[in-house]
Amino acid sequence: MxxxxxxxxxxxxxxxxxxxxxxxxxxxxxxxxxxxxxxxxxxxxxxxxxxxxxxxxxxxxxxxxxxxxxxxxxxxxxxxxxxxxxxxxxxxxGDSSWSMWDKGAAVVSIGLFAGYSWAPMRNVIGTIMDVVLGPLNTALPFYAVVMVLAVVTGLYSTLLQANLMDTEMMGEYQEKMQEIQKKRKEAKERGDDEALDRIQDEQMEAMGDQMGMFKEQFRPMVWIMFLTIPVFLWMYWKVGIGDPSSGQFGTMVLPFRGTVAWKDQVLGPVQVWIVWYFICSMGFTQIIRKGLNIDISPTGT
CATH class of the missing domain: 1.10.10 (Arc Repressor Mutant, subunit A)
Known part of the structure; x- marks a missing residue:
């Protein structure tokens, strides 16, 4: 072993x-x-x-x-x-198996967030992404384009999580914390103060493991954001928010709301195109995980 x-x-x-x-x-x-x-x-x-x-x-x-x-x-x-x-x-x-490339992707991803509020960056990213996604948008209605993008982002998100996340390590940490809680409860029941002090020290040591587990969970998210933010910014730009000259793409029908425009607000300030993307993304991601038999939940050994 x-x-x-x-x-x-x-x-x-x-x-x-x-x-x-x-x-x-x-x-x-x-x-x-x-x-x-x-x-x-x-x-x-x-x-x-x-x-x-x-x-x-x-x-x-x-x-x-x-x-x-x-x-x-x-x-x-x-x-x-x-x-x-x-x-x-x-x-x-160093940072729980984070490489120089992981850290670089994290820095770039944080920088890309500026595109949501800074029009010049949004327009540059939207224009560049339109070279690749523009033909798809010409061939398909916009709701279908969003579905295709949801499938693609769901696929690489699942693969990145499966390959970059150490589920075994996360499972070991969860088992360790459960065992500590069990021993703490038993020590309190029998009034063993020495054991309680020892368990308290072990809990403090486990805090370092918790930070490592958090970094392992966040590592694939860095790459997912690195790849997804430009796609999301393109949709943001294409519906006319970033570039009004891009035009509108008609309407669609949502349950309980009827016919709505892409920029209509349906969940507080959240607009239709965002809701439609997340509905498609969540649905297709589950189908992809089932189809590829990928489980990213923590596993013990």
Missing amino acids: ARIEQKVRDLVSDDTEMESVVRTVLDRAEDGEVKWVDVRDDLSSGQWGRLIEKGVLIDGEAGFRLADPEATRDALENGTATTATTSSSDDDT
């Missing part, structure tokens, strides 16, 4: 005393199982609890057993070199 090996390395890198603790547990384990009474003279209850919290020790038949003795032993034998490599890798990747 690569996960167990990494967890042991993390324990040792956080606290050098944990190396001797793990070695003691390995030496005292019989057929992979060990009891607290076998090791309590050589390690503290806090250290024993850390092994359980990290999943290095799990429930056994007579006590606790090592989740993966071989992986645990390998982590100790190769711990120094691997820990240094991992630390170096963390320094290189």
Whole structure:
């Protein structure tokens, strides 16, 4: 189990005393199982609890057993070199595996938002995008053009989320937080103040994991915005908001509203073309996910 090996390395890198603790547990384990009474003279209850919290020790038949003795032993034998490599890798990747390109796309996406309020940028983007999308708009009615764009944006949004989002890591974080809450509840019920203090420290450590999970979730959104904002600005420009000379594209019929123009407001200040795009986008995105059998929800292992 690569996960167990990494967890042991993390324990040792956080606290050098944990190396001797793990070695003691390995030496005292019989057929992979060990009891607290076998090791309590050589390690503290806090250290024993850390092994359980990290999943290095799990429930056994007579006590606790090592989740993966071989992986645990390998982590100790190769711990120094691997820990240094991992630390170096963390320094290189920095923002939860964000590359220079990810950061660049984030900066450009933020800049593109100015197009919604700054007419010169909107007109430039609209004119450039019209070279590509103009022929499509000529061949199809505008409501069909919006449907096509919703399919395309839904497709690449799904693929980006599936390939750039680490659902396994997110699932592990959720499992970890659920386990912490469970242990906290049990410790409160039995009045174990020492365990509560230890769990509180673990919750504080988990805050760093939460930030990493947020960055993993936001990474595909950066690329989705990078690709979608120009498309959205083109629609904004094309209906006549950005360039009145572009003309109007007639009307359409909406449930409960009847015949409406594209710039009519239907949900507060939200206009018809925006509502139609999001209806198409949500519907087609679900169909695409089902058709490609893609699930972006967090998954545990």
